[in-house]
Amino acid sequence: MNQNIKISHQLSVIQNILFLLLCGLICASHANTIRAKRHISNDENFTEEREECKRAAGNPINEELGVALVKTLKRIGTELVDYVENGDHEQTQLTISKIKNMWKCIVLNEESMANSGESAESLKKYMAEILYFANDRNCKSPDETFFNGQCLPISTRNRSEYCAEHMGLYDYDENNKGFCDCLELTREQAKSQLRPIYSDETGKCHRQNTQGPCENGEWFVLKNTSRCEPVPDGCPTDGRHVYWNLDNSTAKQCLEIWTQGPCEEGKLLHLAQETEAKVYCSSRLEDYMGPISILYSTGCQHGTYSQHKGLCKSPHYG
Incomplete structure (x- = not known):
């Protein structure tokens, strides 16, 4: 051969x-x-x-x-x-x-x-x-996406000037066309900050556990998808509090993330964010895993525009 x-x-x-x-x-x-x-x-x-x-x-x-x-x-x-x-x-x-x-x-x-x-x-x-x-991409740079008729910088962790508040400019890798979506957090940020989530009603992203697009007396939360729910009694809608319990033996309560709260001395309340925001006790530096590989792109996180519209992303070239 x-x-x-x-x-x-x-x-x-x-x-x-x-x-x-x-x-x-x-x-x-x-x-x-x-x-x-x-x-x-x-x-x-x-x-x-x-x-x-x-x-x-x-x-x-x-x-x-x-x-x-x-x-x-x-x-x-x-x-x-x-x-x-x-x-x-x-x-x-x-x-x-x-x-x-x-x-x-x-x-x-x-x-x-x-x-x-x-x-x-x-x-x-x-x-x-x-x-x-080969005319398979609109933009020559891997750091740009085609949006509003031009190639513009991709920005997923800092607000893009072309998008609304709490939103950055993403690249849909199937055709190199851009779209605005909720800002990502670094892994370290995600332990102490609630990530923004998307509202179908406003077409924008809002901070979790704030009033956001909701009525008075409600807050904007992530429960597999974004929704408005009544604020638990005594819980501030400041984006720093969650209503949760550390284990099933205790009742849920309003907890402020990145404080000691009910944790033992030397530990803080960290966030776990998947389908909803949960808290757990850990030392400040524990569980740090370093930055996400730049070969990889994130997929459809729950509560984002890309999840709502089915714009799930596969590993790609930028």
């Missing part, structure tokens, strides 16, 4: 494998979205899919996997440039699909990228530029 046939067969295997993977990433439950791995249905499937990627890359040993994956990505990129320059639309579209599928393999095996000679930022830049060249 000559080298070109071998490469073509290898890429065909990747495409078939990752068609199933991509469907799983888009269609799976998004209850836990901090890590892209949580889009995979279970650990066994996740391991199996990673092994398939290894086989598709020629079964290199672990420390060489990143090198093999990046080399294959760049090889497909070179093919894509040739097809675009030759005006071969059919092969261009097929090759775009292949290069996106290879990116999914790189995301699944991110830890192996340390030895690839590429950084996450350089890979994102390469992906954005090659797909822009």
Whole structure:
């Protein structure tokens, strides 16, 4: 088997494998979205899919996997440039699909990228530029999205001037089109701050456990989805208090996050935010996990515009 046939067969295997993977990433439950791995249905499937990627890359040993994956990505990129320059639309579209599928393999095996000679930022830049060249993206930079007829900076943790209060500009990676959604919090911020949630009524994001878009005597809370509920007696609507109990043996009460409250000395009330805001006792620095990988994008968090509109995101290039 000559080298070109071998490469073509290898890429065909990747495409078939990752068609199933991509469907799983888009269609799976998004209850836990901090890590892209949580889009995979279970650990066994996740391991199996990673092994398939290894086989598709020629079964290199672990420390060489990143090198093999990046080399294959760049090889497909070179093919894509040739097809675009030759005006071969059919092969261009097929090759775009292949290069996106290879990116999914790189995301699944991110830890192996340390030895690839590429950084996450350089890979994102390469992906954005090659797909822009093939007219599959509107913006050349991986840090920009197409919004209001122009390429604008993506801003997910700081308010974008093009969006309402408590909202940033996100990129919908299926077509590089932007939309406004509730601001993200860093992992450290999420222990002590309630994240903003989206209101269908106002079309904006509001701080949780404040009056927000609700009537007097109500506060805006997240219970799997955003809603207005009567404020528990004596609970301030300042976005710093939650109505919760630390365990089932005690009644719910109004608790101020990031204070000692009912915790033992030396510990504070931290937040756990998924389908609703809960509190737990922990030391100030405990459970810090560092920043989210820049290879990954967050999915549809409960209570966000993207969840309401079904704009769930898969791992992508920016």
